[in-house]
Amino acid sequence: xxxxxxxxxxxxxxxxxxxxxxxxxxxxxxxxxxxxxxxxxxxxxxxxxxxxxxxxxxxxxxxxxxxxxxxxxxxxxxxxxxxxxxxxxxxxxxxxxxxxxxxxxxxxxxxxxxxxxxxxxxxxxxxxxxxxxxxxxxxxxxxxxxxxxxxxxxxxxxxxxxxxxxxxxxxxxxxxxxxxxxxxxxxxxxxxxx
Amino acid sequence: xxxxxxxxxxxxxxxxxxxxxxxxxxxxxxxxxxxxxxxxxxxxxxxxxxxxxxxxxxxxxxxxxxxxxxxxxxxxxxxxxxxxxxxxxxxxxxxxxxxxxxxxxxxxxxxxxxxxxxxxxxxxxxxxxxxxxxxxxxxxxxxxxxxxxxxxxxxxxxxxxxxxxxxxxxxxxxxxxxxxxxxxxxxxxxxxxx
DNA sequence: CTATGTGAATTTATTCACAGCA
DNA sequence: TGCTGTGAATAAATTCACATAG
Numbered sequence: 001x002x003x004x005x006x007x008x009x010x011x012x013x014x015x016x017x018x019x020x021x022x023x024x025x026x027x028x029x030x031x032x033x034x035x036x037x038x039x040x041x042x043x044x045x046x047x048x049x050x051x052x053x054x055x056x057x058x059x060x061x062x063x064x065x066x067x068x069x070x071x072x073x074x075x076x077x078x079x080x081x082x083x084x085x086x087x088x089x090x091x092x093x094x095x096x097x098x099x100x101x102x103x104x105x106x107x108x109x110x111x112x113x114x115x116x117x118x119x120x121x122x123x124x125x126x127x128x129x130x131x132x133x134x135x136x137x138x139x140x141x142x143x144x145x146x147x148x149x150x151x152x153x154x155x156x157x158x159x160x161x162x163x164x165x166x167x168x169x170x171x172x173x174x175x176x177x178x179x180x181x182x183x184x185x186x187x188x189x190x191x192x193x194x
Numbered sequence: 195x196x197x198x199x200x201x202x203x204x205x206x207x208x209x210x211x212x213x214x215x216x217x218x219x220x221x222x223x224x225x226x227x228x229x230x231x232x233x234x235x236x237x238x239x240x241x242x243x244x245x246x247x248x249x250x251x252x253x254x255x256x257x258x259x260x261x262x263x264x265x266x267x268x269x270x271x272x273x274x275x276x277x278x279x280x281x282x283x284x285x286x287x288x289x290x291x292x293x294x295x296x297x298x299x300x301x302x303x304x305x306x307x308x309x310x311x312x313x314x315x316x317x318x319x320x321x322x323x324x325x326x327x328x329x330x331x332x333x334x335x336x337x338x339x340x341x342x343x344x345x346x347x348x349x350x351x352x353x354x355x356x357x358x359x360x361x362x363x364x365x366x367x368x369x370x371x372x373x374x375x376x377x378x379x380x381x382x383x384x385x386x387x388x
Numbered sequence: 389c390t391a392t393g394t395g396a397a398t399t400t401a402t403t404c405a406c407a408g409c410a
Numbered sequence: 411t412g413c414t415g416t417g418a419a420t421a422a423a424t425t426c427a428c429a430t431a432g
Binding site: 389390391392393394395396397398399400401402403404405406407408409410 | 411412413414415416417418419420421422423424425426427428429430431432
């Protein structure tokens with residue numbers, strides 16, 4: 001569903017009012033019946049003979065993905081990658097707002113980056129009373145698990161882990177790990193012998 | 195397979211010589227029979243009653259994923275994310291070496307970052323004769339497709355696209371797209387009502 | 389006795405074809 | 411006539427159980 005949402009937000013930006021599953025399919029590079037099946041799974045959103053209304057569909061998917069209403073996000077680790085994330089404007093379209101940043105480096109703590117004051121990582125526990133239950137881990141691999149532990153302690157419910165390793169958390173906490181180098185390592189397999 | 199490789203490289207780093215599918219399973223958070231099935235698909239790599247030899251298995255998977263031998267990689271887009279990628283040491287373990295960087299910003303062209311001199315994006319075509327057929331796109335969304343076109347023109351065979359959109363390329367070119375914001379958007383769905 | 393490798397059973401996902409509604 | 415929504419057919423992946431090798 002997130003990929004459909006991204007496409008629909010793009011169409012909305014372009015001023016498109018409605019779209020058929022076929023047109024959407026070749027925009028996103030998937031099959032039209034896949035789109036229809038996926039949408040019908042959550043209940044029919046389209047109009048037969050016409051297609052899907054872009055604005056309406058965005059609202060529906062936002063509700064399904066629980067993206068209606070602004071969500072506050074914390075960032076842990078303000079290295080190169082952390083800085084890139086703080087500067088990146090692309091979270092807004094999903095109603096995310098990065099409202100806190102943590103690091104262990106004393107030279108960074110207290111400094112202001114992209115309107116956010118970097119806090120001491122030992123203050124991660126304050127996230128609980130600040131009602132921030134979503135976090136991005138952008139620390140080195142060997143600190144990732146302890147960071148995750150601190151976040152779990154602070155009642156974080158969802159973690160986007162950008163460190164190149166698995167992190168272990170209670171199963172009530174959802175983790176998605178992105179490992180850019182590992183994903184790059186998947187490419188050569190599909191490439192001709194050279 | 196890449197996730198197995200990552201785990202095995204970690205074990206190797208820890209000095210482990212051999213491991214059973216069961217132990218590897220709970221290290222990686224998967225099932226032991228899944229691991230055995232996956233390995234047996236490419237031919238049996240283990241020893242019954244003992245397990246898998248870490249070093250040997252790494253070699254095998256490297257061969258399967260065509261990661262044996264250093265691969266040169268080009269980066270296009272030296273913004274915040276591009277800088278993070280240039281500074282990131284994690285590509286080495288898969289034998290990747292970032293050897294070129296491009297940008298369109300005249301202020302950046304010619305500057306040296308992480309031992310790499312930033313070149314003009316219009317020189318992407320030189321990648322062909324420099325035998326660089328793997329690239330990372332880290333440009334803004336609206337430049338992603340034209341960047342991809344230039345890379346295809348330069349005979350690039352694999353692209354890791356970090357821009358938040360689909361890019362269209364000939365089917366002989368393999369693309370993997372990573373959209374961090376979109377992945378973050380998948381988390382709330384799994385989180386309790388709040 | 390331990391841990392791999394693999395056929396068979398089960399579940400899940402994909403693809404198709406078309407009925408049904410605007 | 412056009413496009414959605416969906417049951418049925420097909421394909422793929424997962425899970426299991428156990429024979430087999432060290």
